[in-house]
Amino acid sequence: MAADTINIPQPPREEEQLGYYYGLPSRPKLVARSSTDPYKYNFDFSTQYPVGKLLSSVRQHPIADLWNTDGPLRREIVLALDGIQWTVIDVLRLGYQPRMTEELQLNHPVTLLISVKKDSTPWEQGHSVVVRCHEILQNYGISDVHCEMKESHTIRLASPPAAPLSAPKLHSEYAQTYPGRSTTCEVECEKIHAVLSAYLGHSIATFDQPTREGTKCLYLRRKDTGQVLLLICRHALFNGTSANEDYIYDESNAESMVTILQPGDDTLARRKKDIALCIKCVDFHIESIKRLDELTQDEKKARIAEELATLPRLEAAAGRLEDVSPPATRIIGHVLFSPKFGTSTRTTGQSSSQRVRDWALIELHPGKHASPLEELENEVSVTEKERLNLLCAHEVEGFTFHRHLSFHYLRNTLPLVGMVSEAETKGGEHESRLPEEPAILVGKRGQRSKLTYGLANNVTSLMREVVDNIEFVSEEWCILGPKPCGWMTDRRHCFCGLGDSGSCIWDLQSRVGGMLTSASGDPTYGGIDTAYATPMEWLLEDMRAYGYDVEILDGERPDSDIGQAD
Template sequence: LTDKREDKRSDESGTSGSSGGASYLTAATSPRDFADNISAEEYRFYYYGLTKSIHSTPRLIARSGIDRFSIDFETVGGWNMPKEAMKKRMSIVKPGSHLITSIYDSRIRVRIREVIKEIDWECVDIARVGRHACYDDNKVFVLITCPKDAKVDHSTGMRLVQQCQDILNESGLEDVGVEIKEGTYVPLAGEDGIREHLFEPVPLIGTSIGIAYRDGAKVSCSSGTIGLYLTIGDNSTPYGLTCRHVIFPPSRPPPGGPKSGFTHNEGSFRVDAPSFVDCQEEIEDIETRLKYEEEEYACEGGLKEQQERGSEYLSEATKGLINCHIKNTNEYQDRLKTMREFDTDMGFVYAASADDLSRSEGIRDWAIIKLDPRRLDGCDDSQKIFNKAVQGTVPTSEINNPIVCPVPDSEEGGQCHPCMRVVKCGRTTGWTISEVSGIKSDCQRTKGSISTEIFIPDARASAPFSTVGDSGSMIFDFQGRVVGMIHGGNAIEGSTEKIATYATPIEDLLKDIEKELGAAVAIA
């Protein structure tokens, strides 16, 4: 099978077809044996619905089961578009809702890793996937993600799928499937994003930070999110916390090399808040608004010409428009003056983790920022969640065994299973909501270095939980406690539209920072 994402047939509208009124067709494989090749439709549309764009939909490599694949289309306006009912949904496996939540870590995780070590996989997630509107009715799958350049062919994929399925069957998990799909781990630092609260003297948590640096002949930028403020040792001065890869992208490694870390640095590696790119975009946006306001006022027969005739000839409505123009113009000019004079220098990188694994087998991806004294005034007001101070941290043990009010599986009752609902505020996507899985995911950013991370699937019915530019964002439970820090996601290569988010538990993160700095660390 070939990847036809660049072909017109891979447009977001679906596949090309004859124009005219709505018609219907079904693209399906024949009933298949376990080792049969997958069809072109199955390869391309098997995960339809996990992303908003067909272009960003993951491609299937191999799967267990002998059920045939089918998808119904309707032709509208010359395009064959999959029906709404064909969309799949991905959700968490709630703690206690399935046997796999109690035995995966102790009996299965390591064995799955051993089976798939021959291929260059990047993520292993445990999730429910299917077309049922009630997420808890969908089947549980072990989802293995491989980058396209790993070139895992169908026969190799099916062999590994069968071996993984055998492991599950031996543990009494015959109802759990195994699938291998194309995709990659995506660090969530970037250049696009929202620009709210950018020019506050004290950078608010959840807003923009970043760097600008010379990359050869051009100036490159990296942007992320300021996640928290911390205190170190007996010093009450707050330090900012974000992801290491926001400050040190691949083309700008630390002085000790791409995977090195350091502590107690003084003065080097300046950090901006807001980031350079966000600052420039906001200035350009206000300049455009001001220009439009002035052009509209000065156009022939417009407000300026009417005003010059004399106020005695103006209607009350026209006077109101002129006053509104003057008000808007003054506001835009004042904002431009403030932004152009604003010193974006937030401080410098005081410490950064090495690019490796922590003692708890999580990704080490943090950086501590020592704030410029000029940015510290009123710092207490920046550390707020739900209009109140951050309420502490969630123990790692509670993430997999949440002590929250259980949510019924259906409106008519049924067995209840607790799950941890979370929110986050990030530079790009702002406030979003989702649920934390009862089973952590495996991530392999470099061959042989495997970490276990909090797994948060996107809620397709709402905005994506996170995207590029949200690295460093903190996840909070509904009590305002910190759950973890976002660092990456799962998406197909070349796309920023993800199907899942990965995060490091805050308890593990703070312990790792304390170990490196040799001092106690607490939320400021």
């Protein structure tokens, strides 16, 4: 009888619940797993640090083709979750990242990861579900994929009629350099230059909710009229208390107009605080120089002159921020149309996908832009340091070469041209260390987390949400955060943060891939394990269904680029 009890599943101890996913940014709690392998604490005695777990894209595996279509496998898994308050289903590789070897994370086992709401699922119920899901996978010939359940949150990443004619315009000017040796001050002035520009990736908010911020995604052009529109996320504009209904701009009802600000109040406040600190630092540096006995008077005068040379630019930047303090001076346009939050099934290429409608089209105000709207280009702000980070991303992800990314060095931008097809998001491009293993390295600029790179998964994720007591299940393009350079590469950083909703996702050919909408993790710790985007090809098709036949506003690639590795 004692021998029979050995095989009876036991709930995980607290150590396993809290430590099983060590290494993931949000520190999720394990609920249950189908694997019977004993849990073992993994410690690297050579570094005196515990070894964390790492999520990686699936790439080559039989489950990819079965899961990426709305076929019987997916339907049976979702049916097995009936009665469970699940939020996301991801199919990813999960394992310990070796520190001192060249072993690839491709050797990590593929895992079906089910995220559930906190404290919603007891172990007994969760274990029954993951075992059933594992059995379903085996019935389809997938015997090497286990199922796990963890607690995690789904996060939507949001945080007058027109601006006066005298309001400062959004510019597309070159980034200028000024004399002075204060690198910090130069960087801060560059941030202000960018946040008041027409470039993508910067803060937007509504006039009525100026602290609920999102991110500028992409400029589009209507094929019938040539009108230039801005694409952003709906949920960054309308919060949970707003009626879930189509919004259509009514010229005859001025009070119904939803106007858009750039930047939002929180971003403006941060920039003001930082530039004021830079100005104070100049005074502090000057007083410190005066007290340096080892310097001659001439040397002191020279260094003080260098510090004073930074003041004109700092004070000018502070003045630009003061000029846009009144919200009305920051109005860049108004909402033209936004369909109610829900799901649509659209066909792109040879496949159909059911995805969430979470988009809004903004009619831009010409008077707020320094250039004619038809001359706008889809350019993402990219600093010199961020360009160098791309080389690091290639190295730590194991890419042996990269595509040309044509940066505009005078404007510190990356022009976006072309589009990644939805089919490519499920199959990838052969850019990884192993030619047969598809992977896409992507980037984005969000108003909160700035520019980050990440690894796109080639297997679709499913997300479940309930709005107005109606359940929505949608397909999502899953993106993992970057691995840091250096020796701590056994974990990934967050790809995005609150306020990054609407960020444009692009690949290493400067092609538009999609729009960032949500993430999974734990806001308590500020950790994001996985981010989710809607492919741009699907979005454009959905807009056409509502009568907006639009195309991406393409510009020209500059001659300069970061080169190509051998």
